[in-house]
Amino acid sequence: MKRISAFAAAGWLLAGLTTLGATSNAAAPKDIPIGVVLPLTGREAKPGQYQREGIDLAIKQINEKGGVFVRDLNQKLPLREVFYDDGSDQSKSAGLTERAMSSDNVEAVLGGYSTALGEAESVMPDRYQTPWITTGAAATSIFNRGYQWIFGTLSPVDLLGYTTAQFLGTLVDAGKLRKGLKLALALENTDHGVDYGNGIKKWIGEHNGYFTVVFSESFDLGSPDFSGLLQKVKNAHADIFLADAHLQDYITMHRQYVQAGMHHTMISYGARGPETDARKALGDATDYVFAGIWWSKSLPYPQVKKFVDDYKGFTGREPDSWYAATAYEAVRALATAIEKGGTLKKQTVRDELRKLDLEESLLPGQVLRFGKGGQVDTPFVIVQNKPGGKVDLVYPKDAANGEAVVPAQK
């Protein structure tokens, strides 16, 4: 008897769930829903929050002007955010993106902070013929698959590695570093780390005699102890230490690095360096650490200054590292594409995104253009932490507001 009641209940349950699925069709759209799938909890929570803030700021500013003008409907429609927290979990991230695209009828989905989450989400846009712009995933493996509906406002990570090596090369040319220095690489065990390492090695291969890589290994993210790895780095007797890590690992590793009394001529943690949380955790041990990032608030463009002020007004603090800017630009790109296309038809929006030439962009180079695979290839900037909590933009020269410093040997 128990089992029959179980089935009866299951039957009712199913029937109830079915009614949940019934969707009503609105006669005319009253707004433009935009799906946003970002981590607010879990390992990637902090950058996810920053990216959401960037998106929210952009939406707020657009809606304050009445919204996006859709020529087809001859009216301005506000943007409406449909937000999902994927908890830094890949299958949730993919599932929620699917949900937004298939059930919430969003115009596009923005999201995918961090490579793994972005990769999981990237399967969905083509499946549901809905544009997708990733604001936080930069692995080339996403964009060389021939997908037709994906875009990304982050330049490829191998360009990050390439630019890092290039920057060091300019220091050699300026006489601040000797030629033939040895590099030790410690890369996070992800696509990001792999691409970063490849970018560095590519530059070195193209420029003979500048540097040699004497050590290169991957490590597992989230490890509580890097003593063994750092010992290996020590044994390699390199001059320059280049790591690629997430924020928590950067803090843990650098702390142990300093405690072990290690020293290298130049140190970098990939795209991490100027983060406030790291400064708070490590104090002046972060001085002179440099990072290659997708955007810096020190870029000397007027639109960047305005963005920094607006962001400060919106959240009460200045943007931390690059996270909010790429998200902000994604919304602007989408809104512009809708206006240019004059319709809410997703195919047209996608085509407009492909042709987009967004001027006065916050990104380095001031123009946002999606490349062939959908990824932008804006140049990277190198920032370096300076004493007193300052962060200087040190490369490229035309955007720099400070000199690169090679700290004296201990």
Place this chain on the structure above:
Amino acid sequence: MDAADYVNLIVSALLLAGIYAAMSVGMTIVYGVMKIVNLAHAGFLMLGAYFVLELYERLNIDPLLGSVLAFPVFLVAGMLVHWLLVRRVPVSDQPTLASLLLMFGLWLVLQNLGYLIWGNSDRSILTPRTLSSIHFGPITVPTVRLLVFIPAVCSLGLLELVLRKTWYGRAVRALMQNRYAGRLTGIPVEKMARLTFGVGIGFAGAAGGLLAQLYSFSPDFGRGFLLRSFVIIVLGGLESFWGAAAGALVLALVETFSILVLPAGYQPAIAFSLLVVALVLFPGGIAGIFAKKRRWA
């Protein structure tokens, strides 16, 4: 690598072992006496870390002192949790899934509380000591690791003392061996359970405070330590404290030295393979080799 490097690594592993032992002793107590696998341990580690952080930032209390203060606070909290939740779950002399899932649910709740109260930033405790090192000749010891090691080992020693010399300790050991017989000899099992659970959580809070001085933390903190705690208390034998210490030492040594011979990416696999190998070869853990065989039934 010269001799000094090796010694440095061994010292590093030793210090790490002390931390690991302190972190897992809370789980060992709770498991040994109540046969509850406390997955919420990670949540209490996290809360302990934030507790010490708040004391440091608001009242300028040194984190070491803060960790000591955490113990009685979390002891009471643990007893409260026991009274509210844990005592309602049927206990037996075998671990139950029910208790395990209850603790898992509690962990989720604690995490969310953490997010609501402190947000999702990575916090750290930065004191003048954090980045300094002490040098004993060619050997470098990070100050804060040593400072954390000492209370960790002392707390273990204190616990052993309590277990051997006090009535409470004898009662705990009796319960660990045989719960029903313990009841027969007049031990007030429920009250003991409450107090012991509190002690376990107290250790978790204190350990969290110690860990907070070494690592950055967010409400997600503790997950990696949870798995490592499993490895340790199994390596050491689930019911012995010296076993837990030995297990911590073995794990720390293996983790630190395995990187020298293998690519760093495989390091966690070593720890877990070690776990499986140890379990299969020594079903009672390291301490089980020395203790009498117990019958599970």
Place this chain on the structure above:
Amino acid sequence: MKAASVPMGRFLNYRVAAWGATLIVLGILPWGGISPNLTRLLFTSLVWVITSVAWSLLGGLTGQVSFGFAVFYGLGAYTAAMGINAGLDPLAAFAISGVVAAIASLLIGLPTFRLRGPYFAIATIGVSEAVRVVMTNLSFTGGASGYRIAEHGTFRPLEHYYTALGVAALAVGTSAWVHQSKFGLSLLAVREDEEAAADIGVNPLKTKLLVHLLAATLTGIAGGVYARYAAFIHPDGVFGFQTSVAILLMPIIGGAVTVAGPVIGAFVYGFVQEELVAAFPQFHLLLYGALLIVIILFEPGGVVGWLGKLWAWVKRTRRKSALASVG
């Protein structure tokens, strides 16, 4: 417990009819015009039904609590993914997934089934995590970059759905068969007392290995079905500890020792989880944890146990009112 003591005949017909009806409803729902999102949720739940039922055979009936089922799920996922990329028909790829998982179950079971109680559970964590780390480092399966399935042709959600439904039906059917078979009895015997079981002629090790193999095969196929749908898999996802935990949570929620329990648990998990996340981004962990606590404290028998109590209460009330109306 209840397995073979259930009287056959009329009761059996009720059960078969009920399951049959459920199957038919699930079969026609997608045609009935439900939203794509609901189809997706049902699909996910069906995949979880497979793992849930599989786990319950080992964990519920046989009492061997494994915390490492993600290893079979992941192996199945990767095998199927590589097979499909190599040009295999998906169904063939799923079959091979099952075989690979089965072999793994033997390799894992042989050493670990010597362990009892929590030691076995912890050993399974060790194995699962070790495999995850190795897969993260192995370059020919993509390593830390994950692995993509390049399937050409349009995406047909119904194809995935009906595959999942078919395998789920197979899993439930297998479970039902086990529950009323002599094999099921021997599983219960092993759960209650291994030594006593050995005394009456049941070989505990062989029995455990067999049910482990069955459970692993089903879980491996489930992993394959999932992989084909998701088209991108990564070691941290399919081999992750949180996946193992999810796999064991569902039968517990539903009632691990019954046939229907794991099914109910899978649907509850599949729907509730996501709706919570969608509706309460700030509180979903707290709500989910509280739900677990409530279930454990008030009805450890899971949903099935609770429904049984409800039904018994209904019968009592009906009887009371019937008596009252007579007397």
